[in-house]
Amino acid sequence: MQNHSIRSNESNEVSGYYDNDLPPCTENLCSFFPIRILIPLTIICLVIMVAGIFGNTITILIIKRYKEMNTTTNFYLSSMAVSDMIILLCLPFDLYRLWRSIPWIFGEFLCKFLYLISEGCTYSTILHITALSIERYLAICFPLKAKVFITKRRVKMVIVLLWVIALLSAAPFYNLFETVQIYNYTTSKISWECKFTEHAMESGLLNIMTWVTTVYFFFPMLCLTILYGFIGKKLWKSKKQSPWSKCSKTRKVPQTNGQNSRPSAPHQNMETCPILIRVTDQIRQ
Numbered sequence: 105m106q107n108h109s110i111r112s113n114e115s116n117e118v119s120g121y122y123d124n125d126l127p128p129c130t131e132n133l134c135s136f137f138p139i140r141i142l143i144p145l146t147i148i149c150l151v152i153m154v155a156g157i158f159g160n161t162i163t164i165l166i167i168k169r170y171k172e173m174n175t176t177t178n179f180y181l182s183s184m185a186v187s188d189m190i191i192l193l194c195l196p197f198d199l200y201r202l203w204r205s206i207p208w209i210f211g212e213f214l215c216k217f218l219y220l221i222s223e224g225c226t227y228s229t230i231l232h233i234t235a236l237s238i239e240r241y242l243a244i245c246f247p248l249k250a251k252v253f254i255t256k257r258r259v260k261m262v263i264v265l266l267w268v269i270a271l272l273s274a275a276p277f278y279n280l281f282e283t284v285q286i287y288n289y290t291t292s293k294i295s296w297e298c299k300f301t302e303h304a305m306e307s308g309l310l311n312i313m314t315w316v317t318t319v320y321f322f323f324p325m326l327c328l329t330i331l332y333g334f335i336g337k338k339l340w341k342s343k344k345q346s347p348w349s350k351c352s353k354t355r356k357v358p359q360t361n362g363q364n365s366r367p368s369a370p371h372q373n374m375e376t377c378p379i380l381i382r383v384t385d386q387i388r389q
Contacts, residue, residue, distance in 0.1 A: 137202065146199055156192045160185035176259040180236045183263045187225040187232070194222050207295035212283040215298035219277045227320050228270035234324040235262060241331045245338045273320070276313055280304040 137145075163185045167173045197210065197218055208215060239259075242250040282301045285294055304310045 142202060145202070149195055149199055153192045153195045157189055160189045160192075174256070176239065176254055176256060177236065179256070179259050179263060180232050180239075183267075184229050184232045187229045190225045191222060194218055201298075206286065206297045208283055208298040209296070215283050216278045216281050219281055220271075220274055223277050223317070224271040224274035227273050228267055230320050230324050231266040231270055232263070234327055235266060237328050237331050241335055244335050273316060276309060280310060280313065 164182050167178045167182045197214070201208075239250070239254055242254065280300060281298055281304075283296045283298050286297050300310060
């Protein structure tokens with residue numbers, strides 16, 4: 105924590121920024137946005153928070169309640185649901201900062217921790233989506249190997265590893281912020297503000313974490329593009345080579361010149377479709 109004194113009135117320093125639409129800083133309100141934006145934005149955020157918490161809670165309970173839902177894919181989905189719920193539970197603090205940029209009344213720990221956990225959960229969700237896409241790629245392109253390699257135990261270990269990597273990647277955010285004391289000319293009192301540390305800006309740590317966040321966005325997007333490209337290519341080839349493609353053709357009545365005439369080749373191919381259906385049913389059983 106640092107003790108900062110402001111020698112000039114902040115409202116005079118930013119007088120060019122504030123206009124008639126921005127609310128004046130008072131003891132209960134100090135925002136960088138006009139009221140006409142704050143009210144609808146707050147309503148939208150609250151609706152998203154309630155709907156998100158409800159939906160993710162239902163997802164977690166259903167996957168936990170029904171044993172047939174305990175699949176590797178649903179393990180990823182339930183973990184992402186936990187991540188989304190944590191982000192949504194942090195949303196009220198963001199709304200508070202929208203309405204009151206100063207003072208920060210929740211202490212230095214929450215000032216640091218909220219940025220850490222928010223970024224960590226964001227990184228975790230991105231890594232989960234990437235890992236789930238890799239699993240889908242293996243299941244479609246290498247189904248036999250995927251059935252042996254992808255097990256519930258291994259997926260649980262991967263999920264734990266993803267959370268560890270995400271939280272470690274976001275750990276520097278804990279040292280990027282601090283609470284500082286400032287003199288609030290509006291209330292003529294000493295107030296607390298949650299802001300970047302001077303060390304973070306001078307040392308370049310803030311720029312480094314900005315690049316980390318950028319990499320977390322573009323690298324997984326590149327991986328998803330490549331993986332789903334391979335998946336699409338595999339499915340396209342499978343569709344062309346599949347014997348079922350012959351069954352999709354319209355059956356035509358064969359033209360005969362007499363009673364002993366044999367059906368044409370397309371009719372014979374159509375007669376093999378019931379055989380394929382019976383073989384498929386036996387494999388499924």
